[in-house]
Amino acid sequence: MTRAAVAATADARTVRLRHLTKQFGPVRAVDDLTIDVLPGRVTGFLGPNGAGKTTTLRMLLGLVRPTSGTATIGDVPYGRLRRPATVVGAALEASSFHPGRTGLDHLRVYAPQAGVGDARAREVLDLVGLGPAGGRRVGGYSLGMRQRLALATTLLGDPPVLLLDEPSNGLDPEGIAWLRGFLRALAAEGRTVLVSSHVLSEVQQTVDDVVVIARGRLVHASSLDDLARLARPRVRASSPDGARLADLVARSGWTTAGPPARAADGALTVEVHDVPPAVVGAAAFAAGVELHELAGVGAGLEQLFLDLVDRPADVAGGAA
Amino acid sequence: MGAALRTEYRKVVTTRLWWVLLLVMVLYMAFLSAVMAWAVTQGAGAPAGGPGGPGGAGTGVDAVRSVYTIAVTFGYAFPLVVGTLAVTTEYRHRTITPTLLLEPRRDVVLAAKLAAGGVMGVLFGVVGTVAAAGAGALVLALLGEPTGLDEASTWGVLARSALALAVWAVVGVGLGTVLTNQVAAVVVILAFTQFLEPVLRLVLGLTSWGQDVSRYLPGAAGEAISGGSFYSDAAGVPLLPAWQGLLVLVGYALVLAALGRVTTLRRDVG
Ligand SMILES: Nc1ncnc2c1ncn2[C@@H]1O[C@H](COP(=O)(O)OP(=O)(O)O)[C@@H](O)[C@H]1O
Ligand SMILES: [Mg+2]
Numbered sequence: 014m015t016r017a018a019v020a021a022t023a024d025a026r027t028v029r030l031r032h033l034t035k036q037f038g039p040v041r042a043v044d045d046l047t048i049d050v051l052p053g054r055v056t057g058f059l060g061p062n063g064a065g066k067t068t069t070l071r072m073l074l075g076l077v078r079p080t081s082g083t084a085t086i087g088d089v090p091y092g093r094l095r096r097p098a099t100v101v102g103a104a105l106e107a108s109s110f111h112p113g114r115t116g117l118d119h120l121r122v123y124a125p126q127a128g129v130g131d132a133r134a135r136e137v138l139d140l141v142g143l144g145p146a147g148g149r150r151v152g153g154y155s156l157g158m159r160q161r162l163a164l165a166t167t168l169l170g171d172p173p174v175l176l177l178d179e180p181s182n183g184l185d186p187e188g189i190a191w192l193r194g195f196l197r198a199l200a201a202e203g204r205t206v207l208v209s210s211h212v213l214s215e216v217q218q219t220v221d222d223v224v225v226i227a228r229g230r231l232v233h234a235s236s237l238d239d240l241a242r243l244a245r246p247r248v249r250a251s252s253p254d255g256a257r258l259a260d261l262v263a264r265s266g267w268t269t270a271g272p273p274a275r276a277a278d279g280a281l282t283v284e285v286h287d288v289p290p291a292v293v294g295a296a297a298f299a300a301g302v303e304l305h306e307l308a309g310v311g312a313g314l315e316q317l318f319l320d321l322v323d324r325p326a327d328v329a330g331g332a333a
Numbered sequence: 334m335g336a337a338l339r340t341e342y343r344k345v346v347t348t349r350l351w352w353v354l355l356l357v358m359v360l361y362m363a364f365l366s367a368v369m370a371w372a373v374t375q376g377a378g379a380p381a382g383g384p385g386g387p388g389g390a391g392t393g394v395d396a397v398r399s400v401y402t403i404a405v406t407f408g409y410a411f412p413l414v415v416g417t418l419a420v421t422t423e424y425r426h427r428t429i430t431p432t433l434l435l436e437p438r439r440d441v442v443l444a445a446k447l448a449a450g451g452v453m454g455v456l457f458g459v460v461g462t463v464a465a466a467g468a469g470a471l472v473l474a475l476l477g478e479p480t481g482l483d484e485a486s487t488w489g490v491l492a493r494s495a496l497a498l499a500v501w502a503v504v505g506v507g508l509g510t511v512l513t514n515q516v517a518a519v520v521v522i523l524a525f526t527q528f529l530e531p532v533l534r535l536v537l538g539l540t541s542w543g544q545d546v547s548r549y550l551p552g553a554a555g556e557a558i559s560g561g562s563f564y565s566d567a568a569g570v571p572l573l574p575a576w577q578g579l580l581v582l583v584g585y586a587l588v589l590a591a592l593g594r595v596t597t598l599r600r601d602v603g
Contacts, residue, residue, distance in 0.1 A: 067603070068603070071602070071603045074434060075433070075437045076430065076433055076434070076603055077601040077602065077603050078601060091437060092438070097434065097436075097437060098434070105603075108427075109427040109431050110426065110428065111344075111347075111348060111422060111426045111428055112426065113348045113349055114347050115347070119347075122340055122343045122347060123340060123431060123435050125335075125336040125337075125339040125340050125343070126336045126337060127435065128336070166431065
């Protein structure tokens with residue numbers, strides 16, 4: 014299905030989901046997901062809120078039992094990993110800290126199970142820029158500081174695989190820029206880095222690969238470059254004389270994006286691909302079609318992302 | 334398992350609540366025991382059939398025991414709460430997620446929590462018993478009464494008092510796995526230890542079959558371990574032998590833990 018999914022043998026750092034499915038009562042939170050996440054790259058795991066990202070990660074981490082399908086790291090399910098903190102570092106969305114514990118103590122609590130000592134706890138605290146705040150109680154940390162502490166926790170055991178759920182939530186622009194460089198450096202060391210987000214623009218400058226899900230289903234998986242090639246500029250035009258505008262679009266041979274919006278009074282709004290607004294405007298003027306709106310819209314990736322998650326999965330999947 | 338145990342131990346000692354509870358327990362036990370020590374020498378709070386007024390014979394070993402084991406009778410809620418919090422705080426602050434990420438084998442997590450609960454229980458048991466016995470003995474000595482501390486059997490009672498309190502902390506861990514809501518768990522503990530069990534024991538003590546049943550209540554089993562009891566003396570109901578009391582109380586801990594293992598610890602976390 015995807016370039017990644019056909020990889021024959023799994024590296025010990027490859028994350029593999031096979032037909033992963035989770036049903037919560039009437040809700041199919043994750044629906045037949047098959048994905049490979051490769052080492053040495055930052056993969057964006059994207060989808061709107063409620064798409065099933067967190068549930069997918071929780072299944073991968075053995076916290077939630079899949080209804081069906083499998084999830085492995087280097088062909089081993091998380092629950093069977095010996096000293097998992099040295100293989101996978103995971104930070105899940107909800108902040109999971111005891112507010113009365115200091116940042117350093119939080120790390121010291123888990124250090125024995127990561128097989129490291131207090132020195133490493135201090136080291137990762139410095140790595141994420143929390144060194145000076147290590148002696149303060151987590152209850153007084155900002156959301157951004159908690160994100161950094163969560164990241165520090167994932168690094169305790171120096172794992173080759175990092176799974177981060179919405180790590181840029183609560184970070185200020187400077188923090189996001191820092192995170193970007195940090196994740197790129199981790200991937201450059203050959204680690205597998207998976208970052209989830211509900212906004213593509215947030216991770217756009219960080220990721221090499223993108224996996225997009227919507228309503229639990231895979232809608233797109235490719236490199237970011239391939240996704241970018243799918244992003245085409247569009248022009249939205251509307252006219253009170255819908256029939257003549259439709260005629261103009263047909264005669265000009267423009268491809269429309271989505272179905273045209275027809276109003277009861279005969280007005281029409283269309284979106285066309287691959288034509289600059291100036292060309293549409295000139296053609297309408299020449300044909301005497303009265304335009305009430307003419308605008309270039311959604312030329313960027315974000316619009317493409319929104320389209321992907323908005324469309325029925327099988328249609329979008331075909332485009333991938 | 335060693336790493337899991339160290340993690341569990343660190344979880345407790347890196348928060349403040351445990352020593353606040355320990356401090357309150359020490360003060361409360363010392364106070365109760367001092368009052369009891371004074372009362373038994375006045376003949377007022379003397380156990381059933383203790384008409385003997387002030388003067389060695391009347392206070393007797395049993396009376397001294399019920400003073401020294403006051404922590405088991407009235408203070409067991411403290412180790413019980415500490416044990417329960419070891420589980421409920423994980424759900425309250427969602428730290429159960431990192432806990433299971435670092436150790437996905439849920440049996441190991443549970444075993445480590447039970448063991449760490451026992452370690453904290455020993456601390457609460459020893460400190461609570463020392464506070465009770467210390468304050469009680471001090472008052473007795475000041476009143477010129479025999480303290481019983483020169484008898485080996487008294488020291489045996491003290492050791493078993495600490496043991497009983499330690500087991501109570503393990504029971505707490507088991508309870509926490511069944512009842513993960515912290516507020517609910519604490520309310521249940523307070524209602525049961527401060528009201529339900531004392532009333533049950535008094536009511537059941539009125540009939541002979543009721544007496545048989547009441548001996549197997551957890552509080553009665555805990556007292557049986559230490560061998561001294563305010564309630565059983567007051568109600569005139571004999572306790573189980575110490576070793577049976579130990580088995581019963583450990584049984585409560587294991588049954589609760591097993592129940593938690595197949596409910597709470599089987600569930601999805603998220
Ligand atoms: N424990 C749960 N019980 C019932 N429904 C759940 C549970 N966890 C998640 N869901 C539902 O599953 C869907 C996916 O949620 P989630 O994985 O959190 O999405 P995302 O992380 O992409 O925002 C949502 O509809 C959510 O309401
Ligand atoms: Mg989520």
